[in-house]
Amino acid sequence: MRLSLHIGLLLSAALLLPFGLGLWTLMDEGEASVDERDVVLARMTGRLVSRDLQSSNRIFEISRELFDLSRLPPEELTGVLRMLYKQDEDLSVVVLLNGQDEAAVQPVFLRAEQIENHGTINRLPVDEGDLARFLKHLPVAAAREDGRAVSGVYVDHRRNAIFFAGATLVPSGDGGKPWVLGYERSLRRVHQIVGAAVDEPQAQIFVVDHGGRLVVHPDGHRFLNRESVADNPLVQLFLQEKKQRRLRWQGASGNWFRGAWTALDQMDWAVVVQRPVPESRTGLPAWIWLAWGGMALVLAMLAWLLARKVASLQLETEKLRIGYEKRQQELQRAQASLLETRKLNAIGDLGAGVAHEFNNPLGGILGLTQLLLRKKGEEDPDRRFLLRIEAEAKRCKEITGNLLRFSEQQGAEHREPIRLTRVADMALDLMRSKLDSERIKIETDYQDAAVRVDASQGQLQRAVINLVQNAETAMDDGGTLRFCVRRDGDWAELAVSDTGRGISKENLGKVFEPFFTTKDNWKGAGLGLWVVFQIVEDHGGVVGVESEVGKGTTVTLRLPVWQDKSGESASKASVPLA
Numbered sequence: 001m002r003l004s005l006h007i008g009l010l011l012s013a014a015l016l017l018p019f020g021l022g023l024w025t026l027m028d029e030g031e032a033s034v035d036e037r038d039v040v041l042a043r044m045t046g047r048l049v050s051r052d053l054q055s056s057n058r059i060f061e062i063s064r065e066l067f068d069l070s071r072l073p074p075e076e077l078t079g080v081l082r083m084l085y086k087q088d089e090d091l092s093v094v095v096l097l098n099g100q101d102e103a104a105v106q107p108v109f110l111r112a113e114q115i116e117n118h119g120t121i122n123r124l125p126v127d128e129g130d131l132a133r134f135l136k137h138l139p140v141a142a143a144r145e146d147g148r149a150v151s152g153v154y155v156d157h158r159r160n161a162i163f164f165a166g167a168t169l170v171p172s173g174d175g176g177k178p179w180v181l182g183y184e185r186s187l188r189r190v191h192q193i194v195g196a197a198v199d200e201p202q203a204q205i206f207v208v209d210h211g212g213r214l215v216v217h218p219d220g221h222r223f224l225n226r227e228s229v230a231d232n233p234l235v236q237l238f239l240q241e242k243k244q245r246r247l248r249w250q251g252a253s254g255n256w257f258r259g260a261w262t263a264l265d266q267m268d269w270a271v272v273v274q275r276p277v278p279e280s281r282t283g284l285p286a287w288i289w290l291a292w293g294g295m296a297l298v299l300a301m302l303a304w305l306l307a308r309k310v311a312s313l314q315l316e317t318e319k320l321r322i323g324y325e326k327r328q329q330e331l332q333r334a335q336a337s338l339l340e341t342r343k344l345n346a347i348g349d350l351g352a353g354v355a356h357e358f359n360n361p362l363g364g365i366l367g368l369t370q371l372l373l374r375k376k377g378e379e380d381p382d383r384r385f386l387l388r389i390e391a392e393a394k395r396c397k398e399i400t401g402n403l404l405r406f407s408e409q410q411g412a413e414h415r416e417p418i419r420l421t422r423v424a425d426m427a428l429d430l431m432r433s434k435l436d437s438e439r440i441k442i443e444t445d446y447q448d449a450a451v452r453v454d455a456s457q458g459q460l461q462r463a464v465i466n467l468v469q470n471a472e473t474a475m476d477d478g479g480t481l482r483f484c485v486r487r488d489g490d491w492a493e494l495a496v497s498d499t500g501r502g503i504s505k506e507n508l509g510k511v512f513e514p515f516f517t518t519k520d521n522w523k524g525a526g527l528g529l530w531v532v533f534q535i536v537e538d539h540g541g542v543v544g545v546e547s548e549v550g551k552g553t554t555v556t557l558r559l560p561v562w563q564d565k566s567g568e569s570a571s572k573a574s575v576p577l578a
Helices: 002-066 074-086 112-117 128-137 140-146 188-197 220-224 233-239 286-291 296-375 382-406 420-437 457-474 528-538
Strands: 091-097 148-150 154-156 161-170 179-186 204-208 214-216 246-250 256-263 270-276 416-419 440-446 452-455 479-488 491-498 542-548 552-560
Touching: 002 074, 002 148, 002 161, 002 179, 002 188, 002 204, 002 246, 002 256, 002 270, 002 296, 074 091, 091 128, 128 154, 128 161, 140 148, 140 161, 140 179, 188 204, 188 214, 214 220, 233 246, 233 256, 233 270, 296 382, 416 420, 416 457, 420 440, 420 457, 420 479, 420 491, 452 457, 452 552, 457 479, 457 491, 457 528, 457 552, 528 542, 528 552
Parallel strands: 440 479
Antiparallel strands: 091 179, 148 161, 154 161, 161 179, 204 214, 204 270, 246 256, 256 270, 416 452, 479 491, 491 552, 542 552
């Protein structure tokens, strides 16, 4: 019995050293995995903050591409600035400076009384002192050198907020000194992003600038006072431009901490993640390992438990990585959708403004022409010209009406049972002279001329005209345009085919995207098929496209067949409808 005990003790002592080394290795791997989680969290938070800050610059770059600001009249300039101001609730001021660094129009902002009178506005108020402070910090000189620039952050204790100013260079239409489009933005949303990224109560996430001073911190008093944290070991790594991204250190009180940092894109700032290290992870003295010489089985159990801990931490890190990738994809999709929405809103606002401005003089022309027609007899030679003026004025009124409908300032049109053949014939009548001049032959194949759909005739006619215009553009040297109306069960189909150049396979999936076009030299804005898609979808239908390069394109509109009150389909109803 004693011999067995001695052998067991000797074996335990022999296993102690390699077992202890192995266990220590496993602990190091576990700690490295935990530290890697801090690196991932810092990097993910940094990318979210960078994307949010860059979104403001992107808004103003898009406006510079869409509008020739230096040539617009003051009223339209003010409208563009207001549109930009509405894109982001964290924007407090938007201003446009001319070549002499003077405001081209009145800066756009809201005063305190305006916000109080409109309880749903979630913006910071601006007074004359706030405006002067913003203009003082606006980096005009830096923007004229580099094309765009952002200022350092500055604090407004009255509004309990921290801001930075950005400036983007705008070309001058007359070749003179460029203009500057500037804005002031608070870091309120950045503070929300950083606060939402905290994964446990003991952790701290904060943002510092290139001088080691706080930009965002959970303690509002500290970051509003721009407190310096340059003595923080992680901040020191950032200020010294070290490549090391994570660190463990012992504080002045003897407690241990760990954390990681990452630099922001295009901003000389850094995101820092810091948290205390539990006492169980600060390491054990070597003599404890020696004292456990007779506890090989216990150590083996601890090793097994630690291995499970390592696996759990690795799984958690993988979940964080997958979650981060999903969040990044969602953010990219949201940004793409936001960009398209802003483009459409801008075009819609401009279209509505142009339509309203044209309607007044057109009304006058039409009214005066009709007065002159009353004074002219049937044999008067001038009557023919007056009738032509009246027809063209009405046509211009219809165009402005289309602009207003595109900008969504018109109510929903009346719907009624109508024949698809009638819609096709009316569209062809409007476009026939244009098609004849382009040497385009028209063919119709009305397999089910009686089929009806419940729809707005004006909307469907607009969709068909867009298809005809696309087909006419695709047939540069003439060709054949074919209309086919048929029924497929409970669906009515209108197919428009051309013998034009066709669409490549890689572009076929993009044709319904707004602003996408295959026309040379941007003959169109890329909204034709997008409008068709929206109209058909609004009527509960679908749009299909088939195309082959060099052979032509077929676009098919599928709409639900109209059913009368008795349940009979439209093609069997006996009541004559439009």
